[in-house]
Amino acid sequence: xxxxxxxxxxxxxxxxxxxxxxxxxxxxxxxxxxxxxxxxxxxxxxxxxxxxxxxxxxxxxxxxxxxxxxxxxxxxxxxxxxxxxxxxxxxxxxxxxxxxxxxxxxxxxxxxxxxxxxxxxxxxxxxxxxxxxxxxxxxxxxxxxxxxxxxxxxxxxxxxxxxxxxxxxxxxxxxxxxxxxxxxxxxxxxxxxxxxxxxxxxxxxxxxxxxxxx
Numbered sequence: 001x002x003x004x005x006x007x008x009x010x011x012x013x014x015x016x017x018x019x020x021x022x023x024x025x026x027x028x029x030x031x032x033x034x035x036x037x038x039x040x041x042x043x044x045x046x047x048x049x050x051x052x053x054x055x056x057x058x059x060x061x062x063x064x065x066x067x068x069x070x071x072x073x074x075x076x077x078x079x080x081x082x083x084x085x086x087x088x089x090x091x092x093x094x095x096x097x098x099x100x101x102x103x104x105x106x107x108x109x110x111x112x113x114x115x116x117x118x119x120x121x122x123x124x125x126x127x128x129x130x131x132x133x134x135x136x137x138x139x140x141x142x143x144x145x146x147x148x149x150x151x152x153x154x155x156x157x158x159x160x161x162x163x164x165x166x167x168x169x170x171x172x173x174x175x176x177x178x179x180x181x182x183x184x185x186x187x188x189x190x191x192x193x194x195x196x197x198x199x200x201x202x203x204x205x206x207x208x209x210x211x212x213x214x
Contacts, residue, residue, distance in 0.1 A: 042059060
């Protein structure tokens with residue numbers, strides 16, 4: 001799950017923070033208002049938090065600043081190294097959205113930013129099913145991630161990237177597994193979550209999915 005992209009993340013780690021800060025014009029729209037997006041996600045977290053795709057620790061620090069207990073999961077060794085340099089003592093483990101160590105206590109929030117789209121449709125489905133069983137009663141999933149409202153919008157964005165000459169971004173849009181909002185809605189409802197969606201920029205949406213016990 002997403003491990004097919006691990007080589008790209010190992011190479012990206014050392015300039016990831018510059019990219020999300022807007023220094024790479026090709027990805028500027030993807031990460032527009034990046035800090036505000038992380039703030040939006042962090043303020044939705046509560047209790048004990050399991051963070052998938054900690055990356056270089058930017059969201060992690062905001063969660064810790066909110067006095068939350070955070071267990072980090074990150075498959076990229078280079079990303080883990082940078083996160084630990086920023087946040088000494090952080091508990092961060094090798095793992096991914098489907099294969100990760102049990103933190104050994106109930107989890108109230110599962111959170112991730114700009115990572116869940118690396119799963120195929122089947123993997124997304126299996127992950128959400130697993131999270132319903134894993135989360136504490138009345139737990140929640142909080143994702144800030146790239147998705148598209150309609151198939152037409154997805155095609156428009158691809159055309160825009162091509163016209164701009166953003167060919168690395170275009171390759172991402174063609175090879176990664178960016179879902180439609182309706183697809184994510186169906187997955188969450190299938191496993192008894194009540195989802196809420198809020199668009200944050202041209203690419204990124206905030207998704208809050210509340211667990212309902214059955």
